[in-house]
Amino acid sequence: xxxxxxxxxxxxxxxxxxxxxxxxxxxxxxxxxxxxxxxxxxxxxxxxxxxxxxxxxxxxxxxxxxxxxxxxxxxxxxxxxxxxxxxxxxxxxxxxxxxxxxxxxxxxxxxxxxxxxxxxxxxxxxxxxxxxxxxxxxxxxxxxxxxxxxxxxxxxxxxxxxxxxxxxxxxxxxxxxxxxxxxxxxxxxxxxxxxxxxxxxxxxxxxxxxxxxxxxxxx
Numbered sequence: 001x002x003x004x005x006x007x008x009x010x011x012x013x014x015x016x017x018x019x020x021x022x023x024x025x026x027x028x029x030x031x032x033x034x035x036x037x038x039x040x041x042x043x044x045x046x047x048x049x050x051x052x053x054x055x056x057x058x059x060x061x062x063x064x065x066x067x068x069x070x071x072x073x074x075x076x077x078x079x080x081x082x083x084x085x086x087x088x089x090x091x092x093x094x095x096x097x098x099x100x101x102x103x104x105x106x107x108x109x110x111x112x113x114x115x116x117x118x119x120x121x122x123x124x125x126x127x128x129x130x131x132x133x134x135x136x137x138x139x140x141x142x143x144x145x146x147x148x149x150x151x152x153x154x155x156x157x158x159x160x161x162x163x164x165x166x167x168x169x170x171x172x173x174x175x176x177x178x179x180x181x182x183x184x185x186x187x188x189x190x191x192x193x194x195x196x197x198x199x200x201x202x203x204x205x206x207x208x209x210x211x212x213x214x215x216x217x218x219x
Contacts, residue, residue: 103195110168
């Protein structure tokens with residue numbers, strides 16, 4: 001019997017984490033072994049086949065040379081842990097999926113820049129956070145993500161107030177919302193990376209979103 005792919009999933013250290021449990025369920029159903037990694041959940045690199053950097057609190061602005069927001073909530077210990085996992089995945093050429101904060105952090109590690117607050121800049125997109133797929137995202141037709149999802153227009157959820165303003169080195173912008181804010185990026189080189197600004201783990205009932213996780217474990 002073939003060994004189940006071992007996928008590390010980073011995230012909050014809180015005992016109750018809906019994002020972790022939704023991701024756990026998806027990976028188990030797709031034949032993978034999910035392993036939780038956080039500042040409270042230790043995990044080594046042995047036998048790891050892929051890495052998911054999950055969503056959560058804002059990234060410390062010091063990581064991309066900006067001052068903090070007055071009401072910002074940061075977790076430097078989590079930043080450090082997830083940056084280490086991203087660098088390891090890049091060095092070992094392991095498939096890497098970034099979700100919301102995770103997508104932002106991958107780009108930051110690669111030298112990208114964030115916009116810390118887009119609430120005031122919204123013009124055409126529904127600005128209230130929610131788990132339901134109420135927002136439109138347009139995917140570059142020739143991108144890897146469009147091939148994976150088998151769609152060029154997606155309905156997604158939205159829980160963020162920050163976005164990637166400038167992609168990191170080796171990352172290509174491939175998805176935008178109605179306001180033109182970046183919603184997806186992917187690696188341009190042999191490195192297998194996809195970053196999405198929404199939360200596909202909460203959209204497990206949508207075939208196009210499930211395909212993102214299936215793609216990861218097939219790599």
